[in-house]
Every structure is written in C-alpha cells, then in structure tokens.
Amino acid sequence: MDRILTATWGLPGGHTLAVYRSHGGYGALAKALAMTPEAIVDQVKAANLRGRGGAGFPCGVKWGFLPKDLAKPRYLVVNADEGEPGTFKDRAILEKDPHRLLEGILITAYALKVETAYVYLRGEFGQPGQSLTEAIGEATQAGYLGTNILGSGYSLEIVLHYGAGAYICGEETALLESIEGKPGKPRPKPPFPAVVGLFGCPTIINNVETLACIPTIIERGGEWFHKLGRERDGGTKIYGVSGHVKRPGLYEAPLGLSLRTLVYDLGGGIRDDRPLKAVIPGGVSCVPLKPDEIDVTMDFASMTAAGTMLGTAGAIVMDVTTCMVRMATRIARFYHHESCGQCTPCREGSGWILRILEEIEAGRGSPEDLDLLVDICNHIQGNTICAFGDALAMPIRGYVTKFESEFLRHLEKGGCPFPAW
Amino acid sequence: MCRDPLDPLPPFAFRDETEKELQQLLSRAPTPAAAILPALHLVQKEHGYISTAAMDYLAGRLAIPPSKVLADATFYEMYRCYPVGHYLIQVCTGPSCALLGADRILDHLADRLGIKPGQTTPDRLFTLGRTECLAACGSAPVITCNGQLYEEMSVEKVDQLLADWSAAAARQPGESEWTGS
Ligand SMILES: Cc1cc2nc3c(=O)[nH]c(=O)nc-3n(C[C@H](O)[C@H](O)[C@H](O)COP(=O)(O)O)c2cc1C
Numbered sequence: 001m002d003r004i005l006t007a008t009w010g011l012p013g014g015h016t017l018a019v020y021r022s023h024g025g026y027g028a029l030a031k032a033l034a035m036t037p038e039a040i041v042d043q044v045k046a047a048n049l050r051g052r053g054g055a056g057f058p059c060g061v062k063w064g065f066l067p068k069d070l071a072k073p074r075y076l077v078v079n080a081d082e083g084e085p086g087t088f089k090d091r092a093i094l095e096k097d098p099h100r101l102l103e104g105i106l107i108t109a110y111a112l113k114v115e116t117a118y119v120y121l122r123g124e125f126g127q128p129g130q131s132l133t134e135a136i137g138e139a140t141q142a143g144y145l146g147t148n149i150l151g152s153g154y155s156l157e158i159v160l161h162y163g164a165g166a167y168i169c170g171e172e173t174a175l176l177e178s179i180e181g182k183p184g185k186p187r188p189k190p191p192f193p194a195v196v197g198l199f200g201c202p203t204i205i206n207n208v209e210t211l212a213c214i215p216t217i218i219e220r221g222g223e224w225f226h227k228l229g230r231e232r233d234g235g236t237k238i239y240g241v242s243g244h245v246k247r248p249g250l251y252e253a254p255l256g257l258s259l260r261t262l263v264y265d266l267g268g269g270i271r272d273d274r275p276l277k278a279v280i281p282g283g284v285s286c287v288p289l290k291p292d293e294i295d296v297t298m299d300f301a302s303m304t305a306a307g308t309m310l311g312t313a314g315a316i317v318m319d320v321t322t323c324m325v326r327m328a329t330r331i332a333r334f335y336h337h338e339s340c341g342q343c344t345p346c347r348e349g350s351g352w353i354l355r356i357l358e359e360i361e362a363g364r365g366s367p368e369d370l371d372l373l374v375d376i377c378n379h380i381q382g383n384t385i386c387a388f389g390d391a392l393a394m395p396i397r398g399y400v401t402k403f404e405s406e407f408l409r410h411l412e413k414g415g416c417p418f419p420a421w
Numbered sequence: 422m423c424r425d426p427l428d429p430l431p432p433f434a435f436r437d438e439t440e441k442e443l444q445q446l447l448s449r450a451p452t453p454a455a456a457i458l459p460a461l462h463l464v465q466k467e468h469g470y471i472s473t474a475a476m477d478y479l480a481g482r483l484a485i486p487p488s489k490v491l492a493d494a495t496f497y498e499m500y501r502c503y504p505v506g507h508y509l510i511q512v513c514t515g516p517s518c519a520l521l522g523a524d525r526i527l528d529h530l531a532d533r534l535g536i537k538p539g540q541t542t543p544d545r546l547f548t549l550g551r552t553e554c555l556a557a558c559g560s561a562p563v564i565t566c567n568g569q570l571y572e573e574m575s576v577e578k579v580d581q582l583l584a585d586w587s588a589a590a591a592r593q594p595g596e597s598e599w600t601g602s
C-alpha cells in the first residue's frame with residue numbers, strides 16, 4: 001500500500017525540511033503555483049477528499065462555497081484543536097511531519113486566494129506547536145513561505161493561535177469566536193463561515209489531516225487519490241486504536257479498512273487475549289459497536305449505515321472486564337464539563353444525564369431511569385446550536401440501549417459488578 | 422470584577438522581555454480583543470496564574486472592558502485564577518487512559534503527595550490535577566508536568582518522576598514557586 005501521510009514517520013530527522021524534501025516535499029507547491037486556483041479546486045473535488053475532522057464533509061465542495069468576489073479578505077483556518085477523546089492523529093502529524101501540513105496549507109491558501117492563514121492549536125499542544133514553529137522557520141528561510149513564494153508573486157502569512165483548554169473550540173464556529181478573543185460559544189448557522197467567518201470575512205476551516213492530504217492530491221492527481229479509497233471517500237486515512245489492545249497506535253490505510261482488522265490485526269488483538277466487549281470506532285461521540293458488529297468497513301458512509309460514525313477514526317477498544325455504565329458516566333462527565341452552556345438542552349441535559357448515570361453506577365435508581373436517559377437524549381439531539389448536543393446524546397443513548405442488561409445488573413446488585421480500572 | 426474593594430490591588434507589571442512580547446502582540450492583533458487569549462497566556466507564563474490585578478491591567482492595556490478579560494480567564498480551563506506549585510502535575514483521565522489505569526495513577530500521586538486533586542502541597546512544590554484527553558491515547562496512560570507530556574506511565578514511573586523533580590528542587594532551593602512554562 002502507498003503510505004502517503006506517514007511516509008516519513010519514524011525516519012531519522014523525519015520532521016525536518018531536508019528529509020521532507022528528499023521525499024519530494026514542496027514539489028507539489030511548485031506545481032500548484034503554476035496551476036490556476038480553479039484547477040486546484042477541481043483536483044480536490046475529483047479526489048473525493050472528505051474532511052478528516054470528524055464530520056466528513058467533502059472538502060472540494062466546501063471550498064466551492066466561498067463567494068466568487070474578492071471584496072473582503074478571506075481566511076483559511078486550520079483546526080489543530082484535536083480534543084475528541086480517543087483521537088491522536090493531528091498531534092502526530094504536527095510533531096512528525098509538519099512540512100506536509102505546511103505544504104497543504106500553502107497550496108490550499110493559494111487555491112482559495114487567501115493571504116493570511118490561522119492555525120488554531122489546542123493550548124496543551126506546546127510540543128506540536130514548537131515543531132510547527134520550527135518548520136515555519138525552515139520553510140520561510142527556503143522561500144516556500146512569506147512574500148513572493150518561489151518567485152510566483154503569491155504571498156502568505158501563517159499565524160499560530162493557541163487555545164486554552166476548551167473542547168468546544170474544536171467546533172468550527174466556536175473556534176472562530178476564540179480567535180476573535182471571545183469564549184468559545186458556537187454561532188448559529190447559517191450564515192456559514194465560508195460566507196461570514198473570521199472577523200466577518202469568508203473563511204474555510206479544515207482539519208490538520210485534511211490539509212495534509214492536499215500535496216499528494218496535487219502531485220499525483222485527484223483521480224489517483226480517489227482510487228486509493230472508496231467510491232465517495234478518496235485516499236488513505238490515519239486510523240488510531242487505543243485502550244485494551246496489544247499494539248495501540250496510528251496506522252495508515254486506504255479508506256474502508258475493516259474495523260476487525262484494525263483491532264485484531266494492526267492493533268494486535270485484545271490484551272491477555274480476553275474477549276472483546278465493545279469498540280468506540282472514532283472518538284467518544286460515536287455510538288459503541290458490539291463484538292458482532294465490528295465487521296464493518298471504516299469509511300464515512302458504511303459507518304453511518306452501521307448506526308454509528310467514522311468520526312475521527314480513533315478507535316477505543318474495551319475488553320469484557322470493562323463496565324459500560326462507568327464508560328458512559330465518564331463520557332457524560334466529559335460533555336457536562338465541556339458544554340459551553342449556551343443551549344438549555346445541552347447545558348442542563350448533560351448534568352441531568354451525568355447525575356442519573358452516577359446513581360446507576362453506584363447501584364441506585366430504577367429501571368425507569370433508563371427510559372428517562374433515552375428521553376433526555378432524544379430531547380437534546382437536534383435541539384442545539386451546534387453538533388455538541390448530538391455528540392453527547394447519540395453515544396449515551398447507544399450505551400443505554402445496547403447494554404441495557406448491564407445497566408439493570410447494577411440496579412439488581414446495588415452496585416457495580418465490574419473490577420476497578 | 423471579583424475584587425475586594427477594601428483590599429487594593431497590588432500593582433501589576435510584566436518583566437521587560439514579556440512586555441516586548443505583549444507590544445508585538447498588540448501591534449499585530451487585528452482587533453484588541455484578538456489579543457486577549459495570547460496576552461493571558463503571557464501573564465500565566467510569567468506569573469503562574471492570572472490574578473485580578475493582572476486582568477485589570479490587561480483590560481487597560483488592550484483598551485477593552487475588564488469583563489471581557491474575566492470572561493475568557495474563566496471560560497478557558499487552562500487559565501488559572503489561583504497560584505499553583507512549582508510543578509503542576511496533571512493526570513489524563515480520558516477514556517483510553519482511564520481504561521489503562523489512570524485512576525490508580527491519580528490516587529497514587531494524591532497519596533504520595535498527601536493532597537487531593539486540585540490541591541497544592543504545603544511546601545508549594547507540587548499541584549495535582551486531572552485533565553481530559555490530551556490526544557496521546559496511543560501511549561496511554563499519560564500525564565503532563567508543566568506542559569511536558571510523559572507517556573506510558575505506571576505507578577513505578579511516576580514515583581521515579583516525583584523523585585527526580587524533588588531532587589531537582591532540592592538542588593535549587595528557593596525555586597519552590599512557579600517559574601514559568
Ligand atoms: C463539539 C465539536 C468538536 C469538534 N472538534 C474538532 C476538533 O478538535 N478538530 C477538528 O478538526 N474538527 C473538530 N470538529 C469539527 C469541526 O467543526 C469542523 O467540521 C472541521 O474542523 C472541518 O474540517 P474538515 O472538513 O477538514 O474535517 C468538532 C465539531 C464539534 C461539533
């Protein structure tokens with residue numbers, strides 16, 4: 001298989017300009033600068049590249065939403081807020097291969113006629129930010145970044161902006177609020193950021209991994225990239241696996257990797273060869289899958305058809321000793337803690353869910369509480385400004401309905417029947 | 422602002438090099454408000470936490486209402502409105518770390534330090550806390566200390582780290598307060 005995004009990972013000095021260049025790095029930038037911006041957007045459309053930040057929106061289509069006129073400046077914002085629990089791919093790209101991201105930013109910014117690009121790094125990303133800063137220094141020195149790039153007349157400035165510990169700022173409009181200096185409270189859409197975004201100007205927001213795909217698309221062509229993956233899902237993806245597996249880590253594979261292969265083959269199987277209880281396929285906002293549900297291909301459409309989501313493709317594996325009530329409680333605590341508090345269903349519902357779950361984990365409550373939990377989730381989903389509410393409601397309902405008997409066992413036993421973690 | 426009117430604020434000022442960073446920041450920020458988050462990071466880097474005096478000072482320097490600075494300082498988790506110890510240890514209790522023993526590591530650290538999560542040791546050397554997922558789940562369980570990530574932790578490994586940090590502090594007495602990170 002072609003390794004694209006991870007080609008230089010693990011090589012000595014793999015993060016440096018010298019190694020990136022010895023693998024053809026910045027060749028795509030030179031090629032792109034000789035193309036028209038429109039031709040670049042066409043290649044990305046042909047690539048069927050879907051956003052890697054979790055929602056899977058077709059990248060080229062999103063770029064097409066920018067207004068045609070250049071009345072206002074336009075911005076590219078790189079989402080490096082990576083906060084979805086279970087996800088650890090963007091940190092790796094920033095630390096191991098920052099030049100691929102930079103080249104992707106440069107080509108994209110040129111294609112979108114952007115003169116300033118922001119990179120929004122989560123506040124905890126000191127090391128990844130340092131690595132990106134060094135790469136920016138190297139690239140500027142070499143003439144790939146700054147004014148009159150490679151003699152093309154095109155100029156780009158990249159500004160790093162650090163968050164300060166708020167998961168919600170990964171949501172694209174909360175992220176814009178945060179760059180503008182406000183608490184991260186998502187904006188109602190429409191208007192969409194492509195029309196009214198950062199400082200009121202047209203803005204495209206893309207995930208780190210999405211942009212890291214762009215150099216290869218330009219170098220090899222959109223059609224070539226598309227053929228690596230699935231019909232409506234081009235290219236390769238960095239899959240993650242963590243939790244109760246023997247070989248946790250990141251593995252690049254074409255879109256459509258089997259979840260079973262990720263867990264049992266790449267991930268090495270379950271620790272101590274215990275039976276599997278559940279897998280969260282792509283970050284905690286995804287509905288968990290049971291052992292008889294893991295023969296699914298990990299692309300956006302197939303995972304949705306399986307009643308869950310591809311999300312960020314960072315799988316969390318849980319063996320039979322894992323308490324599903326405790327996992328649901330931990331996830332609810334996370335969402336309750338991180339809710340921006342703007343919408344009533346999410347602000348109040350997250351706390352209500354958490355209190356019920358904590359009671360059940362302690363063996364208190366009644367079977368009707370399970371119906372109540374589902375009811376609260378149903379009232380949150382679709383009733384909030386941003387998708388955070390759904391990201392809370394869908395998995396919690398999934399734990400309750402798929403592992404109902406385990407919830408009931410807590411009530412019968414008057415406590416948790418599983419060992420401590 | 423949450424200030425006691427009977428207790429006048431101590432004057433606040435940056436050290437020279439931080440002042441230079443602030444001036445650079447102000448000259449580049451597209452709007453005054455856009456400088457709040459980076460400016461709060463500067464305050465915390467230099468002082469270890471964000472005091473009411475610092476918030477008032479920043480509001481003046483940025484020419485924005487103090488309430489806006491306060492709103493950000495309290496919305497964003499990483500900003501601390503209270504002083505912390507020389508070493509700020511945070512244990513990730515996100516799902517992947519939790520599955521691999523994060524709670525045991527947190528309990529162990531609390532035991533060893535004789536404090537609860539959220540507290541600081543009386544000698545002001547260590548503050549203990551928890552964090553959500555740090556995007557390092559492949560090497561769980563992880564902790565951070567003053568922003569530095571430590572991966573594949575175990576009770577033995579955190580004991581070793583504690584010993585190293587205590588020894589480093591003993592070599593530099595008087596350093597038992599925040600010196601920045
Ligand atoms: C609550 C919430 C948190 C999110 N966190 C992130 C994140 O940390 N990183 C990210 O790239 N996208 C995140 N997203 C998705 C972004 O809103 C947006 O869809 C994405 O950055 C677009 O880039 P893409 O099209 O390249 O995927 C989040 C969305 C929601 C609703």
Ligand code: FES
Pocket residue numbers: 085086087513514515516517518519553554555556557558559561562563
């Ligand atoms: S759960 Fe600890 S780093 Fe992700």
